[in-house]
Amino acid sequence: MNVASFLFLFFVAAVVFAYYCVPPRHRWLVLLAASIFFYCTYGIPHVAYLIISSLIIFFGALAMQKASSQYANESASLDKQEKKQRKEALKKKKKKISRIAIAIVLGVWIVLKYTNFMISNINAFLPGDGISYVSWIMPLGISFYTFDLLGYLIDVYRDKYEAETDYLRFLTYVSFFPHIIQGPFSRYDDLGRQLKQEHRFSYDQLMEGATRILWGFFKKLVVADKLAVMIAAIKSSYTERPAVFLVFAFLMYSFQLYADFTGYMDIMSGISHILGIKLAENFRQPYLSKTVDEFWRRWHITLGEWFRDYVFYPLSMNSMAYKVANYARSHWGNKAAKLLPSYIALFFVWGATGLWHEADWKYVLWGYVNMLIIMYSMQFADTHLKIRQRLHIKEDSLFWNLFCIVRTFVLISFVRIFSGSESITAAISYLRYLFSGSLFVAVPLSELFVELKTSEMIVIIVGIIMMIAADIWNEKGQWNDIRQKCPMLLRNGILAMLIISIILFAGGENDLLGGFMYARF
């Protein structure tokens, strides 16, 4: 089902109506039925995979929980030595169960997502046609819900919370339609708990949710889709224009990605809000970040937190990492002992983050360029501080903050040349052209918006200004205040403008996924 369609809106309306018509204690069943139906529209095999993988994780977590409960019941009557032995045995058992469950679910995900990538790499060294590519079904949203499942299993392994004992409740959490295709990544102790609570209908909630949905559709269908047309036009004939066009295209690509991804999140968060459920926020004004490291704590937050909790921390906090730290301390001093374990963990995290996005070397390169920038800022933090002090730059001055924000935005847009290009070769060609000259050529703004009409250019500029303004107000914590104080006439006027803009300007090339960029991951 295309999210950017009237059919989807009708589906949402039907779900909301049914949800609030049934008694509160049964409402989760409406969500389960709706989510499975929604997922079925992409094909039955998708659902089969979802059910099998969720069953494996559900029973794996349950087995660990059973072992933990058994230990808890018996430990009171044991002496210290026996307790220690039993605790060790429990740890081993849980490790074994979690490893089996993770190996199956993660293994299948890796095979489905990376087989053709591996074949293409092997074929590069083979003569002739090489190995034939496979055409397996790639279940939609698999990269999102597989990681949700793994996170749940690891949390139960770590005794963060108890395992769910009702499979249908668990399936409701995994398949919840606002988060299954494109995230946000959720935690069972948050979303699972909310799905168990009884939610009452609220008119205010309905209006707030509907407004957010409308804002999301505007960002996606007007800003992102129109920018996509312009960027594609510039990239397809960039050598015929001065390099300034290409710079403009990659700067605008950052806004396209932002409008596309946050647009989807706004639509899904708006739907959840109407249902009384709060999805985890995936963005916190990322383009107001002052460093690349900060940017990655504000952009796709739930993915970053997933990698932090389940990859970065375990890699930086194990006996090997401590040995590395001790070695670094004795050979190179305290600073090296502090940074080296993080650098090693970052190497794996950014490689995995790149590959998580897409099985393509360009994403690995993109990940490592991000990593190098973060490492550079960590390594030279003291030097930068000294330079700032020598130049008498005040950290809280408006000029310095603006400089840092613009610098970070430009850096992030630059790094995206690798992920936003068709291949690494194409990215190198773009970079060569960027530095070949003709960068500082004065071009009227209207000419930069290639392929777009003046009215489309105006609506994009207004849309971007609105996005930035909303972020600034949110950053200052003034958003709710401004929204409440906004006169009814002005508020309705803005909403009407959004609707009219969608009617007049929407019409990008949307596929079954609604053309959302992150849905293909």
Next chain:
Amino acid sequence: MDQLIEIMSRIRPDIDFMTATTLIDDDLLDSFDIIAIVGEVNHEFDVEINVNDLLPENFNSASALYELIKKLQEED
């Protein structure tokens, strides 16, 4: 406790660890700071803080972290 404050201040000299009680809740410490603090604490106090201990309630203040260290030392 003084030794712990000294370790934490060495890593983040801009934070007053004597008074701060929302180090995690207010994002004052990032993941790199936490890793650095854990590494130093493990080294100086001869304990092993593991991933399961990385809960906001253990890292929101120096005193909470000190309680965790004492607990781990007792378990040993």
